[in-house]
Amino acid sequence: MSVGAIGDFQACQRRPSHGFENGRVATAAVVLLAFGVISVKRYVAKKNRRRRWAAVGKDVVVVHGLGKGRRTPNLSPFVLTLETYLRLAKIPYQMDYEEPFGPKGQSPWITLNGQEMGDSQLIIQMLGRRFGKDFTASLTKEQKGAARAFHMMVTEHLAWGFRLWRWVENKGRLMLQEMDRVPFIVRLLMPLKRRQIFKSLYFQGIGRHSAEEVHDIIERDLAAISFYLGDKPFLMGSDLCEVDCALFGSLAQIMWNYSGSPYETMVKVKYPNLKEYVLRVKETLWPDWDQCLKRPKMS
Ligand SMILES: N[C@@H](CCC(=O)N[C@@H](CS)C(=O)NCC(=O)O)C(=O)O
Incomplete structure (x- = not known):
């Protein structure tokens, strides 16, 4: 082989x-094309969903939420709160x-x-x-103050304790069991x-306590609600x-989706007026509860 031929051979090996x-x-073109097709499909699907939601009628609220539960119309306390309010x-x-x-x-x-808005509390106010x-409107100023304080206690404090049990102590297992349908991706x-x-x-702070400390903290909240409720039909x-x-949005989760948790015993046994209260609100605003568990997904 000549010297030139050897050089050509080496160049061929490098390039x-x-x-x-x-x-x-x-391959890059196929991947790009696939991404492009998926993005366009997603964009079109999003547009179509919005068109459908805009067509439900004037002043009809479309509530977008996490999926149904097997025993509660929603597994999210905030979605259940909003639905209960709309009722x-x-x-x-x-x-x-x-x-x-x-x-x-x-x-x-x-x-x-056609307008979008997030956050159950802001939505309820709006x-x-x-x-x-x-x-x-008919409450005294003192009662209004108490209502606001309890509302915040439920959504900004109690909810964290419940969340800790659901996701950390129970590792989300019961939640998966109680979900109506669990997509593979979930x-x-x-x-x-x-x-x-x-x-x-952890950043909120509650995640830094031991489970026993959190149970005690949350029991104090539940006891306060139970004492304030007394034998009144509703909180105020x-x-x-x-x-x-x-309150119903959160306590209904405990009643039906927290089996075996210390909070279930608190609501059902230690402070039984809370259980009666949940059943009373359900009976008043959710006469179709069982049908709602079966309701089809909007499509
Ligand atoms: N302040 C919000 C809280 C809503 C909330 O925490 N929703 C949960 C589901 S229960 C959620 O979307 N979590 C997902 C996330 O925060 O990334 C409200 O009142 O709507």
Whole structure:
């Protein structure tokens, strides 16, 4: 072999062949095309969903939430709170489970007359103003103060304790069992979600305590609610108001989706007026509870 031929041979060894390079370009093109097709499909599906939600009718609320439970119409206390409020306020609504996370990256969120809004508490305030519903109007200032304090205790304190049991102490197992349908992707992403929730519990502060300490902290909240409720039918007296929706949304989870937790014993045995209260709200606002467990997903 001549010196020139050896040089050519070595150059050929260093440079990938045209065939190899073409193969890589083709693979990249296929991947790009697949991404493009998926993105366009997702965009079109999103547009179509919005068109459908806009067509439900004027002033009909579309509630977007996480999926149904087997024993409660929703496994999220916040979605159940919002639905309970819509029933109390007699505002027509439809459920959607296709896109559970909204503008704030959380569930629930709503579409109303084509406008999107997130956060159950802000939604309830907005709907109250828009539809002229204020269920605390006849309360004294002192009672209004108490209603607000209990509302915040339920959504900003109690909820963290319950969340810690569901995701850390129970590792999300019971929640998966109680879910109406568990998509494969949800099972797959569970460890990741648990890690994310554990971080949020840690930064909130409650995740730094031992389980026993958290049980004690939460029992104090439940006891306070039970003492304040006494033998009144609803938290603020003989009529339901906004705070009852939040309280029901959380306590209903304990009644039906927290079997074996210390909180179940607290609600059902130690402070039985809480259990009676949950059943009373259910009977008043959810006469179709069992049908709701079977309701089809909006499509
Ligand atoms: N402040 C919110 C809380 C909603 C919330 O925490 N939703 C949970 C489901 S129960 C959620 O979306 N978690 C997912 C996340 O925060 O990334 C509200 O009242 O709507």
